[in-house]
Amino acid sequence: MEDKIKKARDAIAKAYKIIVFTGAGISKESGVPTFREAGGLWEEFKAEDFATPEAFSRRPKEVWEWYRFRRDLARKVEPNPGHYAVARLEDARSDFMVATQNIDNLHTRAGSRNVIELHGNIMHSYCMKCGLLADESEAELPGEVPVCPREGCGGVMRPKVVWFGEQLDPDDLDRSYMFASEADCCLVIGTSGFVYPAAQIPFLAKRNDACVIEINPEPSGITQIADYFLQGPAAQITPQLLEENKYADGAD
Numbered sequence: 113m114e115d116k117i118k119k120a121r122d123a124i125a126k127a128y129k130i131i132v133f134t135g136a137g138i139s140k141e142s143g144v145p146t147f148r149e150a151g152g153l154w155e156e157f158k159a160e161d162f163a164t165p166e167a168f169s170r171r172p173k174e175v176w177e178w179y180r181f182r183r184d185l186a187r188k189v190e191p192n193p194g195h196y197a198v199a200r201l202e203d204a205r206s207d208f209m210v211a212t213q214n215i216d217n218l219h220t221r222a223g224s225r226n227v228i229e230l231h232g233n234i235m236h237s238y239c240m241k242c243g244l245l246a247d248e249s250e251a252e253l254p255g256e257v258p259v260c261p262r263e264g265c266g267g268v269m270r271p272k273v274v275w276f277g278e279q280l281d282p283d284d285l286d287r288s289y290m291f292a293s294e295a296d297c298c299l300v301i302g303t304s305g306f307v308y309p310a311a312q313i314p315f316l317a318k319r320n321d322a323c324v325i326e327i328n329p330e331p332s333g334i335t336q337i338a339d340y341f342l343q344g345p346a347a348q349i350t351p352q353l354l355e356e357n358k359y360a361d362g363a364d
């Protein structure tokens with residue numbers, strides 16, 4: 113394992129363009145509870161009862177209530193050493209992107225800047241009429257079903273997350289695909305690699321001969337193309353891999 117980590121670290125040090133592709137596994141040690149684990153009022157519901165466009169058009173008030181509850185859960189947890197290690201690597205590199213499937217906002221809170229949130233961000237909302245985006249500073253807009261703050265719009269705001277049956281934002285997908293296709297290093301952290309189309313990212317990087325480094329507790333759909341499979345929890349292995357890296361762009 114030590115030897116593999118060292119080789120993977122060398123590959124990162126030599127890389128010019130790095131994409132980090134993450135999923136639920138990187139947030140696991142932060143202890144983001146699922147709404148069911150958190151118990152209480154929502155215990156008996158399934159995500160499918162709320163996270164669909166149909167649910168929102170039928171019961172917008174309940175859906176908003178549920179999302180406010182989940183935002184509170186997300187605010188109570190902190191980024192873990194895995195998120196911080198990724199953010200510090202970005203600090204030292206000029207050509208760097210995080211493409212995450214998580215909606216928990218933890219990469220941004222850890223200091224990552226060039227983040228594509230493929231499935232949205234639970235702290236953000238947007239107007240269904242004019243598209244106005246409300247970020248975290250305005251996360252709690254007034255009203256049980258918040259209305260667009262833009263004067264004269266009157267549109268209904270909805271959480272900026274990808275719901276069941278919805279497509280990923282094509283611009284986000286294009287940008288991450290493009291970046292992956294040009295990357296010479298792809299770090300895959302805490303994702304099974306089975307949820308498409310996002311899971312295409314490491315395969316696109318591999319097609320460009322990128323070095324693919326995977327950190328996961330178990331082999332995944334990506335392990336077959338990984339140059340280095342580092343088995344273990346993301347919060348432990350990621351800092352171990354990145355802390356001793358020389359960080360500088362293209363360093364030999």
Ligand SMILES: [Zn+2]
Pocket residue numbers: 239240241242243244260261262265266267
């Ligand atoms: Zn609007």
